[in-house]
Amino acid sequence: MRDQVRILEVKKTILEDNDADAAVLKEHLKEEGTFYINVMSSPGAGKTSTLLKVTGILQEDLKVGVMEADIDSDVDAVTMEEHGIPSVQLHTCGMCHLDADMSRQGLRLIGSQNFDVIFLENVGNLVCPAEFDTGAHMNLVILSVPEGDDKPLKYPLMFEKADAVVINKIDAAPAFDFSLDRVQKHIHARHAGIPIFPVSARTGEGIEALAEFIFREYISYEGGCGK
Amino acid sequence: MTSMHEMSTVLRFCNLAIETATEQKARGVEEIVVEVGEMTDILPAYLYKYYPAATKGTILEGSTLTVEKVPVKAECADCGTVFHPDREHDYKCPACGGVRAHVLAGRSVNLREVRVIKS
Numbered sequence: 001m002r003d004q005v006r007i008l009e010v011k012k013t014i015l016e017d018n019d020a021d022a023a024v025l026k027e028h029l030k031e032e033g034t035f036y037i038n039v040m041s042s043p044g045a046g047k048t049s050t051l052l053k054v055t056g057i058l059q060e061d062l063k064v065g066v067m068e069a070d071i072d073s074d075v076d077a078v079t080m081e082e083h084g085i086p087s088v089q090l091h092t093c094g095m096c097h098l099d100a101d102m103s104r105q106g107l108r109l110i111g112s113q114n115f116d117v118i119f120l121e122n123v124g125n126l127v128c129p130a131e132f133d134t135g136a137h138m139n140l141v142i143l144s145v146p147e148g149d150d151k152p153l154k155y156p157l158m159f160e161k162a163d164a165v166v167i168n169k170i171d172a173a174p175a176f177d178f179s180l181d182r183v184q185k186h187i188h189a190r191h192a193g194i195p196i197f198p199v200s201a202r203t204g205e206g207i208e209a210l211a212e213f214i215f216r217e218y219i220s221y222e223g224g225c226g227k
Numbered sequence: 228m229t230s231m232h233e234m235s236t237v238l239r240f241c242n243l244a245i246e247t248a249t250e251q252k253a254r255g256v257e258e259i260v261v262e263v264g265e266m267t268d269i270l271p272a273y274l275y276k277y278y279p280a281a282t283k284g285t286i287l288e289g290s291t292l293t294v295e296k297v298p299v300k301a302e303c304a305d306c307g308t309v310f311h312p313d314r315e316h317d318y319k320c321p322a323c324g325g326v327r328a329h330v331l332a333g334r335s336v337n338l339r340e341v342r343v344i345k346s
Contacts (some may be wrong), residue, residue, distance in 0.1 A: 004345050005257050010247050013335040014239040096232050127268050128232050155317070157266065157334075189326045191317070 011050045018132055021100035025107070025135030032113045033225045035218045036120065038136035040158065042151075044125030045144040045169040048076050050210075051119055054058035055085050057211035062116040062218065067096045069123050076121060086110065095199035097128035098125055100135050126155040137221060144168040145178045159190035164197065166210060171200040233273035237281045239342055243338045249285050253343035260340045264297045264333035264340040271296070299333030 013019075029036050041047050046067075066087040068076040073180045077089035088110045092098060097104075104121065112118055120136060132183050141162040143151050146169060152159040157163065165187050167180065184196055195213060197205035233292040242260045263269050278292040304308050305325035310330070312318040319326055 001252070005342050006251070006345055008341045008343060010243065010253060010338045010341055012338045014236060014243060015335060017239070050254055058269075095235060118270055131267070157268075192327050 009151060015133075018100050020103065021035070022133035022135040025104050026137065029107070029112060029135070032132050033222060034107075034112045034115055034137070035117045035221045036107070036136045037117065037130075037138045037140055037214070038120045038122055038134045039140045039142065040122045040126070040129045041124060041144070042126045042147060045124070045147065046201045047121050050142060050166060050168055050199065050207075051121060052054055052079070052083055052085070053201050053204060053207045054121070054214065055114075055210045056083070057208065058117060059085070059168035059184075060197045061215065062102045063114065065110050065112075065115040065118045066143055067103075067110055067120045069102070069106070069121060071095070076223060083182050086115075090124055096123060096125050096132055096204045097132050098122055099170060102163070103134040103136075117214070118224075123223055126151065126158045130155070132159040137222070138163045138217060139208075140164055140166065142166045142168050143183070145170060145176050149178050149180075149183035149186065152183065156190050156220075159187055162187075162191055162194060164195045164213065167196060168173050168201055169196045170198040170205060172202050195217075233269060234277050234281070236269055237274055237277045238335065240338045241278075241285070241287055244287055244341050245247055247338075247341045248343050251343055251345070253286065254346045255344040256287050257344055258291040258293060258342040259287065259338065260293045260295065260342075262295050262297045262335075262337040262339050264335050265299045266323060266330065266333045267336055275310060295339070297333050297337075300331040301328040302331050305329050321345050 039047050051066055058064050066080050066085055067090055068087055069090045069092060071092055071094060074089040077087045080087035088106060090106045121135060139157055139161050187196060196205055198209045199210055238296055240261050248256050263271055274294055275292060282288045289296055300309060301312050303320035303325045304327035306323040307320040308320055
């Protein structure tokens with residue numbers, strides 16, 4: 001018999017698997033009552049130092065854990081542990097982002113059921129992590145002053161996916177041509193009305209307001225979990 | 228950074244295509260057609276480049292990869308106009324200037340079709 005070529009219509013998005021995994025993970029965490037926050041920024045924007053400060057405040061009332069995702073090394077997890085914050089280090093082995101499956105493995109490793117809030121410090125990158133749902137209940141994006149106030153224009157998807165944006169290194173603003181008004185306008189053009197927190201992880205300015213916001217979000221999340 | 232990102236994309240659509248071909252008990256695959264949204268940061272040139280390595284030893288080996296670009300389509304949340312967001316309008320709705328819009332197309336990478344060889 002002659003070979004036949006048949007055209008099969010598939011029409012599947014390649015992220016369908018990831019989106020499905022993420023949805024399952026989100027539900028699972030809800031049953032545990034664990035609030036999961038995905039923190040994204042470019043390298044050096046201050047994810048680790050901001051998380052150290054915020055976690056320090058949240059730990060007074062909540063059990064908080066941090067998952068560090070990097071291409072390599074464990075310097076961030078070591079820093080967290082030195083400050084008494086339970087953490088695990090995840091290696092993406094060359095990948096520029098974390099997907100839902102890696103996220104699930106990390107949550108199992110840290111024992112997500114033992115925590116109220118878990119932060120995922122994603123790979124430093126404003127492009128790829130925005131495309132992969134990690135199953136987090138909140139996406140927190142950190143942008144730092146030296147990077148410039150035009151970043152929401154250059155990385156639109158990241159700011160569209162953000163539920164809140166932290167502007168870090170605000171103490172350095174006088175040294176840079178950075179306008180809070182401009183950045184706010186650009187962020188809200190991508191995602192209207194989301195909260196923006198100007199902070200300095202170095203001086204501690206604005207950290208309390210950010211911690212309070214996260215605490216309130218946790219409380220309303222927990223209320224919806226029926227824990 | 229780009230190359231790692233594209234490799235993960237290639238592996239994802241190859242796996243989908245292999246699944247489809249296997250389900251259909253195909254003898255081989257002639258061609259697969261992939262749609263790449265303009266808003267995905269994926270460069271088709273890299274997809275072509277990695278395709279032979281990613282398909283080696285699988286049912287897809289030797290098949291042709293065709294990539295089609297999908298333009299971004301957004302629907303304005305204020306006035307309902309469907310438009311192509313562009314820099315000229317600062318990505319706003321060209322009809323009412325609204326900044327809230329839902330992206331309808333151009334955000335994903337899809338495996339559109341698999342041309343399988345059946346004997």
